[in-house]
Amino acid sequence: MRVYRSFLAALMLAVAAACASAPEPAIPFSDRLAAAEAAPNPYQTDAALTALLADPSLKQDERAEALYRRGSLRRLAADNRRGAVADLEAMLALAPDHPRAGQAEIELDLARSDLEALEPRLGYMLTLSQWFDVSWTLGDREAPALRYQKSGISPNEAQTQRLKDAGFICGADGAGGPVQGAGDPRDWLEGLTWCNPLSEPVEAEAETGDVEG
Structure with a gap:
């Protein structure tokens, strides 16, 4: 009986240690993306997407999706045409076969047209x-x-x-x-x-x- 109790105690300690050291389940990318896009205004959404893109563990398709979302945001609501061009170019270079690639190409052309119109005005x-x-x-x-x-x-x-x-x-x-x-x-x-x-x-x-x- 004493041996059984010792074994049971050791087993319980092992289970407790395993539970204590087990990593928390990762938050799905879709949830992280939705949280970023729920920010109160476009500039805070931009910052949240930037923080998301800083995660080195993102998969290629996830990074491409986040780049597209930020580039599309920057093209209009977040007022950053240079950033939009950079993001959409990076997205297409990273994942040219991404489901959003066609739309990204359209938006990239529009953002480049905006740059061509705006940049000379600074002079x-x-x-x-x-x-x-x-x-x-x-x-x-x-x-x-x-x-x-x-x-x-x-x-x-x-x-x-x-x-x-x-x-x-x-x-x-x-x-x-x-x-x-x-x-x-x-x-x-x-x-x-x-x-x-x-x-x-x-x-x-x-x-x-x-x-x-």
Whole structure:
């Protein structure tokens, strides 16, 4: 009986140790993808898909799917045409026979057309508001935000929403000062501040005579 009890105790310890060391079941890729795409706004979705793509354990078809989803997002809602071209090119190079390859080729052509139209505009004489829109749509983030913050000019309502969604504009407790700039108060800027102080000087890249943002 004593031997049996010793054997039973040893068996229970072995089972407990196995249970303690067993890895948790992996979350299916489809669930991880759905969670990323459930982020509150396109810029956070972009960040979530970027985090997903950083996982080296993704299978080839999973990585291709995530690249397609991020590239398609960046082509429109997430305002990053350069990133869209890079993602869709990478997806097609990785998995040219992927079920979404045909759609990816269509979207890649559209994103390239956007680049061809937008890139030359950076060489034009633009107001700050115009330059912001072009740069932001191409995929720049820090420079357009810093330009507005430094200028003392208020962003318009649509630009303010983009800056909020991308994490540059906060509520009343931001450390970078009020977003409201020169001119008449804008209702959409009431109580808003820049989340962080200016981090670096910004070289002149646009005309800033657009005092109405």
